[in-house]
Amino acid sequence: MALSDIALCARALVMIGAAPIVSFEDDTAEAEVAGMLYPAIRDGMLAAYPWRFAARGAWLARRESEEVLGAGEGMFVLPGDFIRLLSLETEGGAVAEFELVQGAVRCAADRAYLRYVGRMADGAFPAFFDLALITRLAAEFCVPLTESTSRAEYLFKRAEDQFRSARLADAQQSTPRAIGDFTLIGARG
Template identity: 30%
Template sequence: MATSVVSICNRALDLLGADPITSLEDGSKSANLCQRNFAPSADSVLRLYPWNAALRRARLPALADAPAWGYRYQYQLPQGPEPSYCLRLLAIDGCSDYRIEGRRVVTDAPPPLDILYIGRLEDAADYDALLAEVIAAKLAVHLAGNLTESGSRIDAARRYLEDILGQAKISDAQEGGQVEFTVDAWLQARS
């Protein structure tokens, strides 16, 4: 089954024990909440980690106006159409001295500026299965207070988000060529 915004929303609702929706426009309280909270939940999850599915590269020209002071060049971050909208700048090729100011990068690096960034994913079919699950868990946390009065369900949603986020990061990192595992201090002391 193809991943869709509605299927991710229904997964979030399942985590809360709420009834599923048929579309974001079905008029139910759950659909209205999903419609309002899906995009912010997805964007915040995408900003948390450099997900392979959302990595993008771009070559930016310098803007005509130089920064008022401090740096020689400024560049406009990608801002559309999707998926080129930059949610988070990860790296600039050959440059470590830069700042993000609003939707611009200021630096002394001459043009063109080659960047690696996290781009917004508008088509849920582009989500990795674990990324979709993390977004569903994040959405469940956002919806929990409005759809359930159960403190235990709210806490369970938060715990599940932490757990699945950790698992998804490890899995995603294994596809990137380098895996970074942290060793528990207690285990490290025993060796």
């Protein structure tokens, strides 16, 4: 079941004993706290792990830079939904050295292919991520709304457990990469 941003926040609020919201525009402390914290917490959780469900890839557009670049270097514009870089490649393989600079990536390449974690539409998260996000939201909402630090500490521990479970579930969504040509394995004979 896909949950919207409001539904995720409402469930988190119920976990701490607060009234659920129906909109971020509600005239309540719960709506104000949820509206302020939700986007940053969601993006922070997406950035915290290389989630397979949020992984994307794209050839990057070259950006004309006013900055002086070295020979063969290029500046490439990051996608608007970019959250975390997973890898940067060219037709010839992985780019060894690169730097993220103000919404762009600088590297020694004519073209660049970016694998990244991207921001997803609300309601597109898998159930295991929803549960981890709800628990984390509850932990973050707890102190501003209930002023209970002991409950917040408990919820943060639960959130860490849920995050660990979500990472495990995500890791099981595809076949692990095999170690190909590794000299120590070859030396065993």
